[in-house]
Amino acid sequence: MRKKIFKRLALAIAIGAAGISASNLALANHAWGNYHWARSTPQFTLKLGNNLTTSAWTARLSQTSNDWNAGNTPALTAIVGGGTSARTCKMVPGTTQVCNASYGNNGWLGLASININGDHITQGTAKMNDTYFNTTTYNNVNEREHVMCQEVAHTFGLGHQSEDGSSQNSCMDYFSNTGAYATSTVSTKPNAHDFSLLNSIYSHLDSTSTVAATPGPVGSAAKGGANVDISDDPNSWGALMKQSANGRASTYQRHNDDGSVTLTHVFWTNEAAASCPSCDHRRQYWDSH
Numbered sequence: 001m002r003k004k005i006f007k008r009l010a011l012a013i014a015i016g017a018a019g020i021s022a023s024n025l026a027l028a029n030h031a032w033g034n035y036h037w038a039r040s041t042p043q044f045t046l047k048l049g050n051n052l053t054t055s056a057w058t059a060r061l062s063q064t065s066n067d068w069n070a071g072n073t074p075a076l077t078a079i080v081g082g083g084t085s086a087r088t089c090k091m092v093p094g095t096t097q098v099c100n101a102s103y104g105n106n107g108w109l110g111l112a113s114i115n116i117n118g119d120h121i122t123q124g125t126a127k128m129n130d131t132y133f134n135t136t137t138y139n140n141v142n143e144r145e146h147v148m149c150q151e152v153a154h155t156f157g158l159g160h161q162s163e164d165g166s167s168q169n170s171c172m173d174y175f176s177n178t179g180a181y182a183t184s185t186v187s188t189k190p191n192a193h194d195f196s197l198l199n200s201i202y203s204h205l206d207s208t209s210t211v212a213a214t215p216g217p218v219g220s221a222a223k224g225g226a227n228v229d230i231s232d233d234p235n236s237w238g239a240l241m242k243q244s245a246n247g248r249a250s251t252y253q254r255h256n257d258d259g260s261v262t263l264t265h266v267f268w269t270n271e272a273a274a275s276c277p278s279c280d281h282r283r284q285y286w287d288s289h
C-alpha cells in the first residue's frame with residue numbers, strides 16, 4: 001500500500017513536470033466553480049481570523065498560512081484576531097474565520113463555507129470538529145494539517161484535486177493521514193498544481209474588492225448583515241449538490257434572503273462515508289437526534 005501511494009505520488013510529480021498541457025486538463029475540475037474574491041490588484045491578502053482555542057490548532061493554522069504564502073500565489077494570507085466565537089463561527093465580511101470546537105458526533109471532520117454574490121466570494125468560514133480530532137484515529141499533526149490546509153483553501157475558491165483517497169501530495173486530496181499513515185506528511189501541503197490553479201482563477205482583475213483592507217478594521221470591505229451563516233444544524237447547509245463516489249466529500253448550497261448563496265464543502269469522517277457512501281450523511285446523524 002505504501003509503495004503504491006508513493007508510485008502515484010511520483011507519477012503526479014512527473015505529470016506536473018511534463019508541462020502545461022497535462023495540468024490544464026486537470027484545472028477544469030479542480031476549481032470550486034468560478035468563485036473568487038473580487039480584487040483590483042493582481043495579488044491580495046486574505047485575513048484569516050484566528051478563533052482557535054488550542055495550541056494544537058493554532059500551530060496548524062500558522063503552518064497552513066505559511067504554506068499557502070510560500071508558492072507563486074495571487075492569494076496571500078495573514079492571520080489576524082478572530083472576529084467571532086469558535087462555537088458559532090459566524091462569517092465576518094471580507095475575511096475567512098477559522099474555528100475549532102467539539103461540534104458533536106455529526107460525521108464531519110471539517111467544514112468550509114463561502115458566501116457568494118454572483119461569482120464573488122464575500123466572506124468565509126473554516127471549521128474543524130474536535131469531537132473527532134480528539135479521538136485516537138484523527139488526533140495527529142498530519143491529519144490536522146491536511147484538513148486545516150484544505151478547509152482554509154476552499155475559502156480561496158479552490159476545490160479538490162482528487163476525492164478517491166489517493167494521494168496527489170496536495171492537501172486538496174482525500175488521502176487519509178490516519179492509521180499506518182498517521183506519521184506521513186504526504187498531502188499536508190499545497191502542491192504546484194494548486195498554485196497554478198490559483199493563478200488561473202485570479203488571472204483577471206475586478207473593479208471592486210470584497211476583501212477586507214489590510215491593515216484596516218475587519219469587515220470594512222464587503223456587504224454582510226443578512227443571515228448567511230450556516231449553523232450546527234446541518235439542515236442550514238441547504239441542498240446537497242454533489243458527493244464523491246466514496247461518500248467522503250459533499251457540497252451543499254443554500255440561497256439566502258439577501259440574494260446571496262452560501263456554499264459548503266463537507267469533509268466527512270471515514271466512518272460516516274463508509275457506512276453509506278451514497279447517502280446524504282446528514283440523515284445518518286441528524287434525523288436520529
Ligand SMILES: [Zn+2]
Nearest residue numbers: 037038205206
Ligand atoms: Zn472577478
Ligand SMILES: [Zn+2]
Nearest residue numbers: 150265266267
Ligand atoms: Zn474539501
